[in-house]
Amino acid sequence: MNLSTQPYKGARDFYPEDKRLQKYMFGMMRRTVEKYGYEEYDAPVLEPIELYLAKTGEEIVHEQTYVFEDRGGRTMTIRPEMTPTVSRMVAARRQELGYPLRWYSIPNLWRYERPQRGRLREHWQLNVDIFGVADTTAEIELIQIADDLLRSFGATHDMYSIRINSRKLMDFILHGYLGLSKTQSHTLVKLIDRMHKMPKDVFAAEADAIFTPTQRDEGASNKLLGLLKLKQIGHMPEVIRNHHAMAEIKQLLATLQDMHITNAVFDITLMRGFDYYTDIVFEVFDMHPDNNRSMFGGGRYDGLVGLFGVEPVPTVGFGMGDVTLQAFLEGHDLLPNLRPETDVYVILVGDVYDDAMRVVRELRQMGVNAAVDTSGRKADKQIKTALKKGINYVMFIGSKELTDELFGIKNLATGIEEHHSLSRIVSIVKDHRDDEDL
RNA sequence: GCGGAUGUAGCUCAGCUGGUUAGAGCGCUGGAUUGUGGCUCCGGAGGCCGUGGGUUCGAACCCCAUCAUUCGCCCCA
Numbered sequence: 001m002n003l004s005t006q007p008y009k010g011a012r013d014f015y016p017e018d019k020r021l022q023k024y025m026f027g028m029m030r031r032t033v034e035k036y037g038y039e040e041y042d043a044p045v046l047e048p049i050e051l052y053l054a055k056t057g058e059e060i061v062h063e064q065t066y067v068f069e070d071r072g073g074r075t076m077t078i079r080p081e082m083t084p085t086v087s088r089m090v091a092a093r094r095q096e097l098g099y100p101l102r103w104y105s106i107p108n109l110w111r112y113e114r115p116q117r118g119r120l121r122e123h124w125q126l127n128v129d130i131f132g133v134a135d136t137t138a139e140i141e142l143i144q145i146a147d148d149l150l151r152s153f154g155a156t157h158d159m160y161s162i163r164i165n166s167r168k169l170m171d172f173i174l175h176g177y178l179g180l181s182k183t184q185s186h187t188l189v190k191l192i193d194r195m196h197k198m199p200k201d202v203f204a205a206e207a208d209a210i211f212t213p214t215q216r217d218e219g220a221s222n223k224l225l226g227l228l229k230l231k232q233i234g235h236m237p238e239v240i241r242n243h244h245a246m247a248e249i250k251q252l253l254a255t256l257q258d259m260h261i262t263n264a265v266f267d268i269t270l271m272r273g274f275d276y277y278t279d280i281v282f283e284v285f286d287m288h289p290d291n292n293r294s295m296f297g298g299g300r301y302d303g304l305v306g307l308f309g310v311e312p313v314p315t316v317g318f319g320m321g322d323v324t325l326q327a328f329l330e331g332h333d334l335l336p337n338l339r340p341e342t343d344v345y346v347i348l349v350g351d352v353y354d355d356a357m358r359v360v361r362e363l364r365q366m367g368v369n370a371a372v373d374t375s376g377r378k379a380d381k382q383i384k385t386a387l388k389k390g391i392n393y394v395m396f397i398g399s400k401e402l403t404d405e406l407f408g409i410k411n412l413a414t415g416i417e418e419h420h421s422l423s424r425i426v427s428i429v430k431d432h433r434d435d436e437d438l
Numbered sequence: 439g440c441g442g443a444u445g446u447a448g449c450u451c452a453g454c455u456g457g458u459u460a461g462a463g464c465g466c467u468g469g470a471u472u473g474u475g476g477c478u479c480c481g482g483a484g485g486c487c488g489u490g491g492g493u494u495c496g497a498a499c500c501c502c503a504u505c506a507u508u509c510g511c512c513c514c515a
Contacts, residue, residue, distance in 0.1 A: 004506090006507090063439080064514080081515050113514085114510095115508085116510070117508090117509070117510090119515090190513095193514090274514090296515080297515090320515095321515065347473085349474095350473080378472070378474090379473050380475060381475095382474085382475095383474060387475060394475090398473065408474085417474080
């Protein structure tokens with residue numbers, strides 16, 4: 001029986017070319033959120049299971065997390081999401097932190113489930129949270145960041161839409177307007193969450209089944225179906241239009257318009273899975289016809305920090321996964337060609353190792369990343385190796401070059417080879433590196 | 439947890455109704471060409487046909503099981 005070379009199910013190996021892409025994506029994320037004054041934090045991958053039992057939602061903890069017992073008999077979980085952890089961290093230093101707090105992290109998260117397209121067992125997720133802001137300036141900032149992120153990757157507004165809803169508004173509609181009980185609302189919320197995946201008549205039938213005969217007679221079922229069809233806030237019944245949660249949404253959308261975020265819309269069917277959201281929720285959807293799906297989202301969760309027995313802290317946050325982001329970038333052809341960090345592949349000609357290494361050391365001291373081929377193979381094989389690695393320059397060092405102190409530097413992309421002094425080579429290589437960074 | 443599809447060389451795959459030593463392209467490697475790449479030509483390595491069992495004179499092929507990959511469902515960061 002041979003040892004398997006495959007990575008664990010649902011997890012990925014990152015070969016250099018994959019890691020390069022990850023570094024690119026994470027780098028863009030860091031630059032973008034740091035522009036808004038967010039600071040990076042991190043925490044252990046393992047958390048006691050109690051952290052998730054409190055508020056995440058039952059099924060996720062029991063069926064979709066990695067749970068095991070440590071040697072001391074404690075039940076531990078590999079974190080399936082970052083929000084409980086960051087809430088714990090904030091609660092621990094509730095009194096001493098300077099609010100508003102702007103924090104971000106790019107943790108790896110695990111869920112135990114069957115992998116499928118766009119969803120794996122391990123993924124990385126940019127988490128951006130703002131703590132201590134109770135009004136919608138927090139939501140505005142985070143949606144702005146989400147928008148900025150996608151645009152910094154080269155996306156345009158026609159490629160995605162930002163959909164906004166409010167838990168408070170939905171609570172009012174479900175309880176106040178339709179008169180549903182808690183259990184009924186819960187079932188209905190789950191159903192609405194999947195309504196775009198099912199035929200209209202099936203949805204209508206299943207929705208209708210949730211209502212009691214009395215509620216149905218009072219027209220609640222029809223009221224619901226009517227509501228879900230409406231695209232414009234102006235067409236809503238007056239009691240809903242005038243609700244303060246609706247006013248908040250309208251104000252939010254207006255501000256985003258002013259900021260030229262023109263692809264934000266109200267969407268009454270937007271639910272989001274977690275129970276801990278308390279008010280505004282938002283989600284970013286991929287508009288690509290082949291990949292029309294939710295990419296990432298977030299919302300306000302004012303109650304989580306308070307679960308740790310401290311004074312509550314109003315919080316808004318979102319999480320953006322690397323797998324879905326990559327699918328989005330690939331789908332819209334937004335992935336750049338990434339080159340390795342190595343600037344120069346050095347080819348030794350003849351028996352010049354000792355002298356050549358002195359030159360290479362100098363090259364490195366001047367800031368050039370140089371790999372030396374010591375295989376002694378023929379030059380054409382060594383050039384092929386450089387090509388395979390994606391390195392842009394090869395440099396030849398032989399006895400002739402060493403006495404002249406002029407070295408052959410060949411740009412493999414253009415095929416042009418020139419002879420230059422070491423310092424000239426350094427500036428050529430660095431100029432080229434800067435061009436690629438643009 | 440449920441359902442579908444697929445497992446043959448490093449990769450993509452072919453392999454007829456079951457018939458002898460299992461094939462191609464690409465890739466890898468060596469040479470033609472001992473100081474210069476993508477073309478060309480010649481040679482070479484590399485396979486328990488996912489694994490176990492069954493049917494048969496005979497199995498990559500048929501049957502059963504199992505494992506893996508993958509797409510979807512459930513659920514949803």
